[in-house]
Structures are given as structure tokens and as C-alpha cells.
Amino acid sequence: MEIKGLRKIEPYVAGSQPTGKNIIKLNTNENAYGPSLAVHQTLASFDAHQLRKYSTLDQAVLRQALSEQLGVPANQVIIGNGSDDILSMAFLAFFNSAEEVLFPDLTYGFYKVWADLYHIPFREVPLSSSFEIDSQDYLVENGGIVLTNPNAPTGIYKPLDQIEEIVKA
Incomplete structure (x- = not known):
């Protein structure tokens, strides 16, 4: 049943998640080794009482530290609530045409969710028989391209020269 004013989207369904205690789930970026000793030391001396306050909205201190670490201007650093939040902002900011956004049919499943949610036309481009992205498939009119490199989940x-060929076209 459709309800006027509500969007109908298919929810993202995460892959199978084993629940055993001695399993490291690489598909969810779990770390087999845990945090480094430096992280343990920092947490041991951290004043958890600081967490009672909401952080600044511009994240200026973090952005400046990352700017210095990465060697890029602070205004080129974006902070979000995880990668899905950043992807959401990117989809809203960059995909605003009637042309289809292109992404591989075997890639991160959330691209389709954002496209559906924001009414962005898209087309999933099949991978080659060897599960590779064929650059020629992306040298067409489009409203944008989303490529993860290396591709997830194929790895x-x-x-770079092949990515640049796509971008230049």
C-alpha cells in the first residue's frame, strides 16, 4: 500500500553476519589485532567526562589536524558520521541531473539505496567476466560515476591512468 507523501525505497540489507565469538568479520572492517598500544594509552588518560558535551559542528580542530597530517588545505577535509553519511552528502551534492549515475553492479550496496532515496536515476554497469570494471562502459553520457578503487567487494x-581516462571523458 502506498501512502501519499512517503517515499518507497528498498532498505539496505547487510550481508550475512556470523555471530561466533572467535570470528573476525573482514567484510565489516573488523580488526584482527585490536587497537594499538598508543590507542590504549590515550584511552587510559582520556577524560570521559568530556563526552558529555556536543562537539563543535565545524570540527575545526580535527579538520586542521587531518589537514596537516594529509598535507591538504583544511577546507578540503570533510567530517561526517561515518562513510555512509559522507556518501549521502556526496550523492546530494553531485548528482543533480536527469542523466543516470553509473556504478558497477557488483559493488557497495548502499549506492543504490542513496540513489533511490534521493530520486537519482542510476544504472548498474555489469562487470566483465573476470569481475573487472571495463573503462569503455563508463565513456558514455552520464550524470556521474561512482567507482570504488579497488572495487569492493572484488578487491x-x-x-590510476585508467581512472583518469574515465574522468577525462
Whole structure:
């Protein structure tokens, strides 16, 4: 049943998640080794009482520290509530045409969710028989392209010159 004023979207369904105690789930970026000794030391001396206050909205201190670490201007650093939040902002900011946004049919499943939610036309582009992205498939009119490099979940890396070929086209 459709209700006027509500969007109908298919929710993202995460892959199977084993629940055993001695399992490291690489598909959710779990770390087999745990935090470094430096993290343990920092947490031991951290004043947890600081967590009672809401952080600044511009995250200026963090952005400046990352700017210095990465060697880029602070105004080129974006802070979000995880990668899905950043992806949401990117979809809203960059995909505003009637042309389809292109992304591989075997990639991170949330791209389709954001496209559906924001009414962005998209097309999932099939991978080759060897599960690789074929650059030629992306050299067409489009409203944007989303590529993860190396591709997730195949792990296949596309050399920079091939990515640049797609971007230039």
C-alpha cells in the first residue's frame, strides 16, 4: 500500500553476519589485532567526562589536524558520521541531473539505496567476466560515476591512468 507523501525505497540489507565469538568479520572492517598500544594509552588518560558535551559542528580542530597530517588545505577535509553519511552528502551534492549515475553492479550496496532515496536515476554497469570494471562502459553520457578503487567487494584495483581516462571523458 502506498501512502501519499512517503517515499518507497528498498532498505539496505547487510550481508550475512556470523555471530561466533572467535570470528573476525573482514567484510565489516573488523580488526584482527585490536587497537594499538598508543590507542590504549590515550584511552587510559582520556577524560570521559568530556563526552558529555556536543562537539563543535565545524570540527575545526580535527579538520586542521587531518589537514596537516594529509598535507591538504583544511577546507578540503570533510567530517561526517561515518562513510555512509559522507556518501549521502556526496550523492546530494553531485548528482543533480536527469542523466543516470553509473556504478558497477557488483559493488557497495548502499549506492543504490542513496540513489533511490534521493530520486537519482542510476544504472548498474555489469562487470566483465573476470569481475573487472571495463573503462569503455563508463565513456558514455552520464550524470556521474561512482567507482570504488579497488572495487569492493572484488578487491580488483584499476590503475590510476585508467581512472583518469574515465574522468577525462
